[in-house]
Amino acid sequence: MKIEGNGPNLDPVATSQTGRVDTGRATGAQQGSTTPVTDRVQVSGEAALAAAAYRAADAAPNIRMDLVEKMRAKLAAGELGTDAENMADRLIDHMIGS
Numbered sequence: 001m002k003i004e005g006n007g008p009n010l011d012p013v014a015t016s017q018t019g020r021v022d023t024g025r026a027t028g029a030q031q032g033s034t035t036p037v038t039d040r041v042q043v044s045g046e047a048a049l050a051a052a053a054y055r056a057a058d059a060a061p062n063i064r065m066d067l068v069e070k071m072r073a074k075l076a077a078g079e080l081g082t083d084a085e086n087m088a089d090r091l092i093d094h095m096i097g098s
Helices: 011-028 045-059 063-077 084-096
Strands: none
Touching: none
16 A cells, blocks of 8 residues: 655645744744733534533443332332233334334
């Protein structure tokens, strides 16, 4: 497999532009500017919402012990898992939204 464009950037225009950016930053710092030169990132609203959702999901417990205990009690009382046909009908009804 041959990978093209993997060599050093020898484009004189790109080199001179990079030099100007570096020179501008160095000059600002050398002149005793009180405002430091920093980079900024602006995150979209959707990305911020996705990050918040990820943090909330990560903080939530993986196992809902209250629900597990409730189902164990129903199973022990014979209220759950005794009629496979009824359970299948209810699952199908739930999936199709009836």
